[in-house]
Amino acid sequence: QVQLVESGGGLVQAGVSLRLSCAASGGTFSRNTMGWFRQAPGKEREFVAAISWKGGTTYYAGSVKGRFTISRDNAKNTVYLQMNSLEPEDTAVYYCAARGSAYASTSYYSHEYDYWGQGTQVTVSS
Numbered sequence: 001q002v003q004l005v006e007s008g009g010g011l012v013q014a015g016v017s018l019r020l021s022c023a024a025s026g027g028t029f030s031r032n033t034m035g036w037f038r039q040a041p042g043k044e045r046e047f048v049a050a051i052s053w054k055g056g057t058t059y060y061a062g063s064v065k066g067r068f069t070i071s072r073d074n075a076k077n078t079v080y081l082q083m084n085s086l087e088p089e090d091t092a093v094y095y096c097a098a099r100g101s102a103y104a105s106t107s108y109y110s111h112e113y114d115y116w117g118q119g120t121q122v123t124v125s126s
Contacts, residue, residue: 040092
């Protein structure tokens with residue numbers, strides 16, 4: 001059973017940067033494709049970014065491409081989301097997720113992720 005714990009959220013002003021971390025335990029992290037999703041108040045959960053198990057392939061939502069960077073450190077069982085030039089529209093609870101099957105392809109479908117963290121709040125003020 002994979003357990004995921006996000007950290008790094010907070011209240012920031014527009015234009016600044018923030019880095020989220022997601023620490024994984026209980027599984028074989030280096031074989032899991034990882035993703036970040038977010039959910040704003042009153043909206044459905046949406047895909048943000050995904051990274052392949054080896055880190056060689058990444059995907060981004062159009063709304064964050066060029067501003068956010070997903071990366072991973074398999075030695076530390078941690079995946080990161082570097083968020084630059086934050087906008088008020090980025091305000092949401094950010095969730096880390098892992099695909100359960102080893103070496104699974106990257107995906108932007110939330111239903112294809114089997115394990116989820118509890119989320120970390122990011123609030124961007126204008």
